[in-house]
Amino acid sequence: MKKALILTTAAVGLVAAPLAMSQVIQDTPQPDAPLFQPVQLLGGNDSMTFDRRRGVITMAPLLERVTPAVVSINTVTESGTPDLTDDQMEMFERFFGQSPRNRGPRAGLGSGVVVDANEGLILTNNHVVDGADEIQITLEDRREFMADVVGTDPQTDLALLRIDAPRLSALDIAETDDIMVGDYVIAVGNPFGLSSTVTSGIVSALGRENPRGGDRYEDYIQTDAAINPGNSGGALVNSKGELIGINTAIVSRSGSSAGIGFAVPTRTIRNVMAQLMEFGEVRRGRIGVLIRDLDPELREGLDLPSLRGALISEVVEDGAADKAGLEPGDVVIAFNGEELDDSSDLRNAVGLLTPGTSADITYLRDGKRRTTRITVEVVEEDRDELDASATDDIPSMESFSGATITDIPDDLDLRDGDDGVFISTVRRNSRAARAGLQRGDIIRRINRTPIADLDEFEDFLSDNDGPYALVVERNGRTMFLGVR
Known part of the structure; x- marks a missing residue:
């Protein structure tokens, strides 16, 4: 999985256009020739056509097939702030520095792509629809439909929706292995609410991680096609x-396009979609190893040919890797047919497989290349779990009704450490959801009191009535929530 940044411009995709147009003009078509004629670019690319009536090269015929499959998504999220007494209001304002009474419903905007016209399936970003109470889909022909959520996966930032609509157009999904740096690409979406907006560029790099970080599975396509707010969930074709x-996602100091945009590739899309359709969520497994990147010192000390691969620093006893014969010090260089550059590549490759799936794993040991078969195992979380919807012995747990709360999983690499509790599930339209809690949230503090684990969380709620001011970590960022 090669990672390289190519600095260039969208004009590269047109280098052969003047020659091609000259050839078309010299070979003047007969009167009965088609209006649009293919322009032969490098490699036989037929995305550009020559409109002989206007005498211009255009992508219009291609976009006539693409844009009907890209939809606009509008969401409405009701305010999660409850009615508070004066004393409770004073405490909320002391913690948050503002009054919650004037907060009304919040609107959101994004894009989506129809991937199955018969089933009405639409793919978008999880962050576009996360926590939304209403999701409205607007098609290019201005028809509007309310969407249901089939499933979401915050760790890849993907969500699958369904609408009941006739006469839909869908996009074919390309194979990720066919994508190369320098390929001409087109981004279609609804930036700033401007529907069916088209921008173009090239693939700038492959296998990118978001520089902003976060605990996600990231293997992005980087592109210089302009992507702006509202493009989220739209198509890169x-x-x-x-x-x-x-x-x-984009990287930008201004919040608008700076020529560095990221797209979730189809390798990830295919695997996540399959699990969302079957389970409504993504069930990931592990192979039972702790891994790290290589550095020059490790390379020299282990006498390795390069810095490529993931170094196994620990093998879990009786885990999948242990059963496959892997040992600390082995350097994994390929998994399931994919060459690996670093530890994040291995994490992404394993995370795309459903537990129970077997794959080839290739590694270096004592200077020799070895390959064996390994079976991805279900993550066994040996920790207590608190279902806030069914807890009668702590009356104040009703404030978190609809949430399942656990100790923080061992496999999470969190910015602020392992103190706190983890929200493993939140039922839609529950009290916890209306308060703004989401699956994957880490509760660090309650009313300025640090929470170390599930026991301290329960003890605090047993001794203190609500409302509660929560300090929550979400996707690497700290935020505040008020829970009544």
Whole structure:
């Protein structure tokens, strides 16, 4: 999985256009020739056509097939702030520095891509629909439909929706292995609410991680096609009109396009979609290892040929890797047919497989290349779990009704350490959901009191009535929530 940044511009995709147009003009078509004629670019690319009536090269015929499959998504999230007494209001304002009474419903905007016209399935970003009470889909022909959530996966920032609508257009999904740095690409979405907006560029790099970090599975396509707020969940397509990625993030100091956008690739899309359709969530497994990147000192000390691969620093006893014969000091260089550059590549490759799946794993030991078979195992979480919907012995737990709360999983690499409790599930439209809690949240403090684990969380709620001011870590960021 090669990672390299190519600094160039969208004009590269057109280098052969003047020659091609000259050839078309010299070979003047007969009167009965088609209006649009393919322009032969490098490699036989037919995304550009020559409109002989206007005398211009255009992508219009290609976009006529693509844009009907890209939809606008509008969401409404009701305020999660409850009615408070004056004393409770004073405490809330002391913790948060503002009054919650004037907060009304919040609107959101994004894009989506129809991936199955018969089933009405639409793929988008999880952050576009996360916590929404209403999701409205607007098609290119201005028809509007309310959508249901089939499933979401915050760790890849993907969500699958369904609408009941006739006459839908869907995009074909390309194979990720067919994508190369330098490929001409087109981004379609609804930036700033401007529907069916098209921008173009090239694939700038592959296998990117978001520089902002976070505990996610990231293997992004980087592109210089302009992506702006509202493009999230929209399509990144190749010159054949095939979907190669879902636009999900940008790097920009201004918040607008700076020519560095990221899209979730189709390798991830295919695997996540399959599990969302079957389970409504993504069930990931592990192979039972702790891994790290290589550095020059380790490379020299272990006499390795390069810095590529993931170094196994620990093997869990009786785990999948242990059963496959892997040992600390082995350097994994390929998994399931994919070459690996670093430890994040291995984490992503394993995370895309459903537990129970077997795959080849290739590693270096004592200078020799070895390959064996390994079976991805279900993550066994040996920790207590508190279902706030069914807890009668702590009356104040009713404030968190609809949430399942656990100790923080061992496999999470969190910015602020392992103190706190983990929200493993939140039922839609529950009291916890209306308060703004989401699956994956880490509760660090309650009313300025640090929480170390589930026992301290229960003890605090047993001794203190609500409302509660929570300090929550979400996707690497700290935020505050008020829970009544």
